[in-house]
Amino acid sequence: MNKLLEIQINKVSSSRLTKTDFNNLAFGQTISDHMFMADYRDGQWYDPRIEPYAPLSLNPANATLHYGQSVFEGLKAHKNDIGEILVFRPDANFKRLNESAVRMCIPEIPEDIFMEGLRRLLEIDREWVPDRAGCSLYIRPFIFATDDYLGIRPSAKYKFMIFTCPVGHYYAKPxxxxxxxxxxxxxxxxxxxxxxxxxxxxxxxxxxxxxxxxxxxxxxxxxxxxxxxxxxxxxxxxxxxxxxxxxxxxxxxxxxxxxxxxxxxxxxxxxxxxxxxxxxxxxxxxxxxxxxxxxxxxxxxxxxxxxxxxxxxxxxxxxxxxxxxxxxxxxxxxxxxxxxxxxxxxxxxxxxxxx
Structure with missing residues (x-):
């Protein structure tokens, strides 16, 4: 298990922070620099890594595209007056993600991969956490099937990912x-x-x-x-x-x-x-x-x-x-x-x- 915590890190060569208008954040439209990933195969999760946020390459026969084997979570991080990042109830999101995974026949994520992956990602992208009132960093963990197979059965392979978005209010009015x-x-x-x-x-x-x-x-x-x-x-x-x-x-x-x-x-x-x-x-x-x-x-x-x-x-x-x-x-x-x-x-x- 300790080997899984050896997270490989590949940082962006140039951050998009300077091109981001933190005074006008539409919900879910601005993505931070990096994403965390781990893969599942042969009964175990492996290769935890942090990479520059980028599109994924998917086979047209990807199981999720056809049969919807996918679960996700949503949580937030805020910044206090001295610049520390405060994540609200990530343990509850970890528990609920695995409850959803069980129901959708998806292998559960080990706690150390979820928590340490989240922690390292936020450490790297800490400047993406807004320090303005009413703003936060929205965090999206999710798991989806990655088998390339047109047959209705649980996938044998999966991908777990986390990416983040600086956001303002979801509803600006009642x-x-x-x-x-x-x-x-x-x-x-x-x-x-x-x-x-x-x-x-x-x-x-x-x-x-x-x-x-x-x-x-x-x-x-x-x-x-x-x-x-x-x-x-x-x-x-x-x-x-x-x-x-x-x-x-x-x-x-x-x-x-x-x-x-x-x-x-x-x-x-x-x-x-x-x-x-x-x-x-x-x-x-x-x-x-x-x-x-x-x-x-x-x-x-x-x-x-x-x-x-x-x-x-x-x-x-x-x-x-x-x-x-x-x-x-x-x-x-x-x-x-x-x-x-x-x-x-x-x-x-x-x-x-x-x-």
């Missing part, structure tokens, strides 16, 4: 959502709890239809009855009704075990906010909107962090939510999360890996 009661994102026994590439591909068309109607995202409902709210397209979703925080449970296997979701629930319980992990029905949401007992609605996710929802469409009717006050729970918890991520508050939960 989002409008539409409750989806026709199309299905996931169903029990499926891959809804895995961060599998195909899950997102299947959600694109319904989301596009909603965007054409003026909505940013969907609120997905359960695949059996379409009566219960599950999650949104890019985030878990939470509601505060009569002072109680309500969010769908992850026990059914249809909902992603969001790391920001878990962080928000942890902080809510510490703030003595009543938490109910239970499915909210579409009718219950509609009633709460009608009678004014819905106090807040927001999404949680790595990219979005905490995204306020200001408009909800149900059964042909739009409901506009009031602007959030400074004292709103979603604003308070976002402020706490940012303080932890940027090193302005003590990390009591050991959520930060410091580089």
């Amino acid at each position: 989002v409008a959502v539409k409750v989806e009661t026709k199309y299905t994102r996931a169903i029990e026994g499926g891959t809804g709890s895995a961060k599998a590439a195909g899950n997102y591909a299947g959600s694109l068309y319904p989301a596009l239809l909603a965007q054409r109607e003026g909505y940013d995202q969907l609120l997905w409902t359960d695949g059996k009855t379409h009566q219960f709210i599950e999650e949104s397209g890019t985030m878990n979703v939470m509601f505060i009704i009569n002072g109680k925080l309500i969010t769908a449970p992850t026990s059914t296997g249809t909902i992603l075990k969001g790391i920001t979701r878990d962080s928000v629930l942890t902080l809510a319980r510490e703030m003595e906010i009543p938490v109910k992990e239970s499915f909210l029905s579409v009718d219950e949401l509609e009633n709460a909107l009608e009678d004014g007992t819905l106090e807040e609605a927001f999404g949680t996710g790595t990219a979005a962090t905490v995204a306020h929802i200001n408009r909800i469409h149900i059964k042909g009717k739009d409901y506009v939510l009031p602007d959030k006050s400074v004292d709103a729970f979603s604003n308070k918890v976002l402020k706490i999360l940012d303080a932890i991520k940027y090193g302005r508050m003590e990390d009591e939960h050991n959520w930060i890996m410091k580089i």
Whole structure:
């Protein structure tokens, strides 16, 4: 195993940093200089290396292109006031990546390859971590099949990679959502709890239809009855009704075990906010909107962090939510999360890996 930690490093001859406008960062469009890679063959991961970020060469018969055997993660790094890099909950992302891998019949990544590869990559590209408020370095680890074989079976070879992107806000303003009661994102026994590439591909068309109607995202409902709210397209979703925080449970296997979701629930319980992990029905949401007992609605996710929802469409009717006050729970918890991520508050939960 120690041999795997001998990471070969090939740095760029000329950095693209000087050509990057850190004042105008569109999400996911600017890529840092380097990428980490390791390959899998004959039952083991080997050849961990860091190379200049560059296109890959793929055979047209590549298994992932045809059968979608691919999983990924998303996490962020921030920079504190003294220039240290703070990575938020990478251990949780490592665990979830392997849970997704098991579900998609992909070999698990050893912890030392994931963590040491991430650490060395960020050490080399540390100047790509923005030091501006509201900005961060988005980190994308992923695994995909590399067999060149047109046959439906698990691949025998895989590639694990990590690359990074300096980013600004994913949502620059509150989002409008539409409750989806026709199309299905996931169903029990499926891959809804895995961060599998195909899950997102299947959600694109319904989301596009909603965007054409003026909505940013969907609120997905359960695949059996379409009566219960599950999650949104890019985030878990939470509601505060009569002072109680309500969010769908992850026990059914249809909902992603969001790391920001878990962080928000942890902080809510510490703030003595009543938490109910239970499915909210579409009718219950509609009633709460009608009678004014819905106090807040927001999404949680790595990219979005905490995204306020200001408009909800149900059964042909739009409901506009009031602007959030400074004292709103979603604003308070976002402020706490940012303080932890940027090193302005003590990390009591050991959520930060410091580089």
